[in-house]
Amino acid sequence: MARLRTAVLVSGRGSNMAALMEACADPAFPAEIVGVISNNRDAAALQTATDAGIPALHVEHRGRSREDFETELHDRLQDLEAGFLCNAGFMRILTAGFVDRWLDRHLNIHPSLLPAYKGLHVHERAIADGVRFSGCTVHFVRAEMDAGPIVVQAAVPVHGGDTADSLAARVLQAEHRIYPLALRWAGEGRLRVEGQRVVVDGAEDETAALLNPLR
Ligand code: GRF
Numbered sequence: 781m782a783r784l785r786t787a788v789l790v791s792g793r794g795s796n797m798a799a800l801m802e803a804c805a806d807p808a809f810p811a812e813i814v815g816v817i818s819n820n821r822d823a824a825a826l827q828t829a830t831d832a833g834i835p836a837l838h839v840e841h842r843g844r845s846r847e848d849f850e851t852e853l854h855d856r857l858q859d860l861e862a863g864f865l866c867n868a869g870f871m872r873i874l875t876a877g878f879v880d881r882w883l884d885r886h887l888n889i890h891p892s893l894l895p896a897y898k899g900l901h902v903h904e905r906a907i908a909d910g911v912r913f914s915g916c917t918v919h920f921v922r923a924e925m926d927a928g929p930i931v932v933q934a935a936v937p938v939h940g941g942d943t944a945d946s947l948a949a950r951v952l953q954a955e956h957r958i959y960p961l962a963l964r965w966a967g968e969g970r971l972r973v974e975g976q977r978v979v980v981d982g983a984e985d986e987t988a989a990l991l992n993p994l995r
Contacts, residue, residue, distance in 0.1 A: 784811035784967040786934035787862035789853075789870035790818045794825025795888055795952060796959050801832055803960035804939055807858070810967025815860040819852065819872050832891050835860065840911045841872055850878040864966060867921065876923040886921040887966065889959050893917060898926035901946040903951070914938050914947060916955045918962040920973060929978045931962045931971060 786804070788797045797816060804813050816829035818840040829836035838855055841849045851871075857865070867888040881884070892902040894917040906914045917936040922928035934954035938947060965971050970981040 781810065783809070784864045784963075785814045785860070785862050786811045786864045786866055786963065787814055787826075787857055787860055787965075788816045788829075789865060789867045790816060790823055790825035791820045792823050792825065792869045794823065794828050794868065796955055797825050797866075798828055798870065799960055800963055801829070801834065803963065809964065811864065811963050814862055815856075817856055817869070819849070821948035825869070846875055847877070850875060852908070854881065864961070865921075866963060873925060874921070874923070879921055879923045882919055882921070884971075887918055887931065887959075888921050888926070888928070889955055890917050890926050891948065891955060893935060894919060894926055894930060901944075903947040906938060907942055907944060907947060908917065912938055915959060916951050916953060918958055920978065920982040927974050929976055931965065931978050931980075932958045934958050948988055951975060 786800070788800060790797050801813055803809050813836040815837060816825060818826050818835045819837045819839055821840070826836040826838065831941045839849065839852050839856060842910055863885065864888040865882050867886070870888075875938050890898070890902075892906065893913070893915040897905055897914075903914070910914070913935045915933055917933045918927040920931065920949055934957065936950045936954050965980055971979055972979045
């Protein structure tokens, strides 16, 4: 079966992108990374992708309208013949027009158990609230930020002595496990969006989409 031609949108470090690349390095994996696009010329992710031999492109967002930026982004994605998108630390809000063109072919990862802690500074806020668990979420992208049907989540404990950095590091490890899993399911054609919910076809039971951690 043809592998899902996936482009990754990044703005910074790119550790989730690297986790996706590592999964896709296996020829048996049902998706491949055909390109990486950053709105930030200095993103470390661009160098990582280049070093791996993956086309890495910069699309500038400054000094132009959102629509203009997205038109170029869309053109580059067409050039790459991408059929699927993964946001991995991509720090731009996309318009409804762009989101609609990639509807249900576009994932994002967020470092909280959505719908809790949308937006920025999630770990500081979780610690300040004294929650005992945090985690991460892979979801389909919708025009509303950090909303959209949830594909998979992983929970991690919040310890008494945690700082935002120590919690972020624990959550990031879980991110690197669930994002490749979500992309694998997408590549296998197993994700069905029903309203606000995602059904994982062929999952033996529902715990497959609830890592806590199961593997
Ligand atoms: C991750 O925590 C991701 O969940 C959030 O931004 C961070 C990006 O990290 N959206 P990296 O660039 O993937 O290392």
